[in-house]
Amino acid sequence: MTKPLGLLVMAYGTPRSLDEVLPYYTDIRRGRPPSEEQLNDLVRRYQAIGGVSPLAEITTRQAEGLARILNEDGGRPVQMYQGMKHTRPFIADAVEQMVKDGIEEAIGIVLAPHYSTMSIGTYHSKVRETAEQFGGPRFKLINEWHMEPTFLDVLTQRVDEALTKCANRDEAMVVFSAHSLPERILQMNDPYVDQLHESGNEVARRLNLKHFTFGWQSAGRTNEPWLGPDILDLLRDLKKQGFAEIVSCSQGFVADHLEVLYDIDIEAQQVAKELGVHLVRTRQMNDDPAFLKALANVVRRIEREE
Numbered sequence: 001m002t003k004p005l006g007l008l009v010m011a012y013g014t015p016r017s018l019d020e021v022l023p024y025y026t027d028i029r030r031g032r033p034p035s036e037e038q039l040n041d042l043v044r045r046y047q048a049i050g051g052v053s054p055l056a057e058i059t060t061r062q063a064e065g066l067a068r069i070l071n072e073d074g075g076r077p078v079q080m081y082q083g084m085k086h087t088r089p090f091i092a093d094a095v096e097q098m099v100k101d102g103i104e105e106a107i108g109i110v111l112a113p114h115y116s117t118m119s120i121g122t123y124h125s126k127v128r129e130t131a132e133q134f135g136g137p138r139f140k141l142i143n144e145w146h147m148e149p150t151f152l153d154v155l156t157q158r159v160d161e162a163l164t165k166c167a168n169r170d171e172a173m174v175v176f177s178a179h180s181l182p183e184r185i186l187q188m189n190d191p192y193v194d195q196l197h198e199s200g201n202e203v204a205r206r207l208n209l210k211h212f213t214f215g216w217q218s219a220g221r222t223n224e225p226w227l228g229p230d231i232l233d234l235l236r237d238l239k240k241q242g243f244a245e246i247v248s249c250s251q252g253f254v255a256d257h258l259e260v261l262y263d264i265d266i267e268a269q270q271v272a273k274e275l276g277v278h279l280v281r282t283r284q285m286n287d288d289p290a291f292l293k294a295l296a297n298v299v300r301r302i303e304r305e306e
């Protein structure tokens with residue numbers, strides 16, 4: 001019998017209660033605890049979205065749904081493991097468990113579409129480091145999947161659906177956004193910005209959009225410059241340009257979580273309200289079967305590659 005293929009599904013991770021916010025935030029900051037003010041601000045944001053983020057639960061549904069599709073498509077069976085970047089089960093825990101279970105070959109996919117050395121690259125370093133430490137498994141790691149045609153089908157449908165909520169869809173502006181990163185990635189030949197443009201441009205082409213642009217959201221609270229324009233400034237600028245309806249497509253994320261439920265649904269909506277702008281957000285992918293099928297296509301394709 002063929003041995004199952006290990007499937008490591010990786011995601012950001014989220015605190016499961018407000019008590020876990022401090023260790024989580026400390027991990028994000030690579031071991032440096034946040035100041036009391038920073039911690040209180042983050043706790044306040046979690047409280048504003050109901051106390052905890054739905055991310056953990058959604059990640060589990062996505063990972064289980066993806067594994068189910070792969071185990072029913074007639075291809076090599078998979079054994080799925082979840083590995084989080086900043087909470088338990090950590091990526092290292094998952095890799096260690098794979099070794100204990102005798103998994104020899106595995107594929108790793110991160111639940112984020114675009115590659116940056118500072119995002120997907122750091123998940124991959126952790127996988128490689130731990131696989132080396134435990135002597136396996138042999139991994140094929142997926143760098144990016146933002147141009148997978150079936151993923152773009154769902155993304156296009158989501159933007160189209162949001163546009164139907166606008167009074168005048170032809171005059172609405174679509175803003176494609178992703179998590180901001182420190183501007184220094186621009187000196188590192190990093191593909192992140194180009195990839196965000198590639199998938200956004202393709203959706204715009206498919207929908208024949210008259211008005212679309214790119215912005216950045218959720219920048220970190222550090223002293224160095226981050227990629228801009230920030231989505232809040234962009235909203236103000238677009239209002240000045242005369243746009244009364246704006247669709248926000250957070251295409252860098254695939255789940256409802258803090259960066260969407262707070263940064264867009266609360267913070268950006270507040271700015272839109274002050275400006276008198278109608279802001280419509282596209283629905284996130286979550287566990288939409290069409291989205292999970294798109295991920296399954298990506299996994300099978302990389303499996304076939306030499």
Ligand code: FEC
Nearest residue numbers: 012013014015028029053055112119179220221257258259
């Ligand atoms: O719902 C939740 O609880 C978790 C939401 C969440 C997601 C997420 C995704 C990404 N991040 C990325 C980069 C950075 C960089 C820093 C940074 C900081 C935070 C903080 C929180 C947070 N991130 Fe995050 N991120 C999420 C949550 N992120 C909370 C800390 C407080 C704050 O700044 O708001 C800055 C680190 C530093 O201080 O040095 C950089 C990127 C993604 C998208 C790719 C991915 O999902 O991995 C890139 C979801």
